[in-house]
Amino acid sequence: MRILPLATTFALCVSARAATFSVSPQGAQPGDILTITVSPTGSEKIKAVGMSAFDTSLVKFYSRPDGSARAFVGYPFDRKGGLFPLVARVQTSSTEQTVRASFQGRTRDYPTQHITMRDSKTASKMNQKDALRNEKLLVQSKMKSSYAAPLWNGNWIVPCAGNATSAYGRKRYVNGKWWGQHNGADVKAASGTPVKAANSGRVVLSEYLPALRGNCVVVDHGCNVFSVYMHLSKREVAEGQAVQKGQELGKVGATGFVTGPHLHWEVRVGWEPVDPNHVVARGISF
Numbered sequence: 001m002r003i004l005p006l007a008t009t010f011a012l013c014v015s016a017r018a019a020t021f022s023v024s025p026q027g028a029q030p031g032d033i034l035t036i037t038v039s040p041t042g043s044e045k046i047k048a049v050g051m052s053a054f055d056t057s058l059v060k061f062y063s064r065p066d067g068s069a070r071a072f073v074g075y076p077f078d079r080k081g082g083l084f085p086l087v088a089r090v091q092t093s094s095t096e097q098t099v100r101a102s103f104q105g106r107t108r109d110y111p112t113q114h115i116t117m118r119d120s121k122t123a124s125k126m127n128q129k130d131a132l133r134n135e136k137l138l139v140q141s142k143m144k145s146s147y148a149a150p151l152w153n154g155n156w157i158v159p160c161a162g163n164a165t166s167a168y169g170r171k172r173y174v175n176g177k178w179w180g181q182h183n184g185a186d187v188k189a190a191s192g193t194p195v196k197a198a199n200s201g202r203v204v205l206s207e208y209l210p211a212l213r214g215n216c217v218v219v220d221h222g223c224n225v226f227s228v229y230m231h232l233s234k235r236e237v238a239e240g241q242a243v244q245k246g247q248e249l250g251k252v253g254a255t256g257f258v259t260g261p262h263l264h265w266e267v268r269v270g271w272e273p274v275d276p277n278h279v280v281a282r283g284i285s286f
């Protein structure tokens with residue numbers, strides 16, 4: 001058995017932990033939401049938390065009524081399983097300390113999907129790199145900040161009636177060219193089918209975005225959780241409007257980069273897309 005030098009032993013004895021750090025669930029898969037909690041000990045108060053995880057350089061933490069701070073992190077779909085260390089810098093009322101936790105992630109496999117875009121006009125949209133990039137920057141700019149408390153309540157609903165046709169994470173090739181992994185879920189439904197808010201929140205984008213998304217609505221649900229609805233034939237809400245779970249946002253359509261009428265919807269934590277069907281199945285608890 002290794003004996004610790006005295007100085008270290010002494011330091012361990014006097015440095016009481018000012019905060020604890022946890023991550024759940026263990027055994028998460030890519031596409032899941034990780035819940036991170038920093039709790040103060042004794043009479044300490046959490047002042048600030050600095051943490052990066054995966055592709056997010058600054059994870060956003062939100063205060064809970066019990067004095068702890070909670071953040072959500074999307075486990076990106078292109079990562080393998082393994083043991084992931086998480087490190088945070090926590091500032092409390094009396095001190096600043098580094099806290100560590102880890103979680104065991106599982107590998108997830110996805111099917112490959114080949115899509116053919118016959119319409120040459122639609123297919124040529126694939127090459128509009130600047131238009132695609134500008135559209136993405138516009139959407140990202142609307143999702144930079146989120147309400148600092150949950151606006152959602154209870155379970156999440158699938159926003160539209162129809163058949164689930166393409167699941168989250170599918171590896172997609174369009175006309176033989178790598179297009180990327182599917183960052184949402186598709187529901188096949190006739191044009192004009194109502195599209196409803198998956199949960200309550202506030203509309204932060206309602207625009208026609210021709211390069212990819214078509215008529216698009218983005219709802220902020222608070223605590224950096226957003227839902228996105230694309231390819232609508234009609235939008236029925238405006239930016240800034242509060243919406244209730246189940247409220248109609250618009251109608252299914254075939255606008256933007258599509259082969260036919262369907263709803264593509266996403267749930268994102270910040271900019272990281274997670275599996276919308278996991279959110280419907282498991283909910284998000286703050």
Ligand SMILES: [Zn+2]
Nearest residue numbers: 184185186264
């Ligand atoms: Zn889709």
